[in-house]
Amino acid sequence: MNTKWNLHFKITNWCDLNCRHCCECSAPTQPLKLFSLEKIEKYMYEAARMDKKPNELLSVGGGEVMAPYIHGQDNYIPNLLDIIYKNGFIPTLKTNGVWGNSDRTRIKILYDIAKYAYKYEKLVTLDISVDEFHNNQSGVIKIINDITKEIALSYAIRICLVGFNTQKSLFALNNLEQELSKKDFNIITNEIGDWIITSPDGKNTMFIYNDFSSSVFNSGRAKINKVYTNSGQPTNSDRHNCLVLDNNDIATYNYIYRTQVNNRSLIKIINSFQQIIK
Ligand code: SF4
Numbered sequence: 314m315n316t317k318w319n320l321h322f323k324i325t326n327w328c329d330l331n332c333r334h335c336c337e338c339s340a341p342t343q344p345l346k347l348f349s350l351e352k353i354e355k356y357m358y359e360a361a362r363m364d365k366k367p368n369e370l371l372s373v374g375g376g377e378v379m380a381p382y383i384h385g386q387d388n389y390i391p392n393l394l395d396i397i398y399k400n401g402f403i404p405t406l407k408t409n410g411v412w413g414n415s416d417r418t419r420i421k422i423l424y425d426i427a428k429y430a431y432k433y434e435k436l437v438t439l440d441i442s443v444d445e446f447h448n449n450q451s452g453v454i455k456i457i458n459d460i461t462k463e464i465a466l467s468y469a470i471r472i473c474l475v476g477f478n479t480q481k482s483l484f485a486l487n488n489l490e491q492e493l494s495k496k497d498f499n500i501i502t503n504e505i506g507d508w509i510i511t512s513p514d515g516k517n518t519m520f521i522y523n524d525f526s527s528s529v530f531n532s533g534r535a536k537i538n539k540v541y542t543n544s545g546q547p548t549n550s551d552r553h554n555c556l557v558l559d560n561n562d563i564a565t566y567n568y569i570y571r572t573q574v575n576n577r578s579l580i581k582i583i584n585s586f587q588q589i590i591k
Contacts, residue, residue: 374407413452445481
């Protein structure tokens with residue numbers, strides 16, 4: 314078995330959207346029930362000390378990863394980032410971007426996450442869904458607008474737009490590009506489909522990474538985690554395994570195998586899956 318692996322924390326099932334393809338069973342009707350930061354800190358401490366550590370780029374999602382802000386728990390994400398960074402990992406936050414529509418929430422979130430990127434001198438990544446299922450483009454435009462216009466934010470936050478390898482996802486991406494162009498952003502698409510975007514005043518240029526390669530039916534949404542096809546088979550010999558730990562104390566391995574955590578250590582959880590797969 315390949316020993317490279319990624320770690321993903323699913324912090325809540327609450328989401329302000331209710332996408333019909335959602336493989337996380339998330340919706341506005343789900344309880345917030347946040348993953349305990351004490352537990353995440355314990356896993357991070359263990360992960361940092363393992364012989365075979367997870368990839369240093371780890372991801373956090375939900376549900377909507379910014380749900381704590383929407384529910385008035387403004388310290389949760391900053392504390393989570395601090396835990397991740399101080400254990401030597403680099404966070405990717407997977408979001409639908411709807412919070413971009415609220416000026417107060419958007420400014421709070423962007424400056425909060427930038428603060429931790431500066432503190433630890435490593436970028437924080439926002440993976441934002443842009444596809445046929447998410448009715449979120451107005452919020453996404455405001456997020457991109459703020460980050461590209463403000464150098465302090467663009468030096469700290471990396472944006473990755475994530476969709477599926479469908480015509481409808483590409484249509485959504487093209488639509489977003491057109492809307493940004495109408496606001497006088499200059500966008501050049503490079504040979505691998507990423508954007509080099511310049512702010513309307515011409516003072517700031519940054520990359521926006523575009524990942525539109527995954528199947529709709531793939532389990533999970535994370536670029537870095539999405540290495541298994543919908544048949545559950547590895548796509549290549551350089552694949553990463555993926556462990557998702559969630560707020561309901563369930564561990565899921567490669568989107569196929571599941572177990573109750575039951576206060577076990579990270580290494581015991583990983584070993585239990587590896588014994589099943591052998
Ligand atoms: S935004 Fe994401 S987590 Fe929320 S319902 Fe849609 S797919 Fe699920």
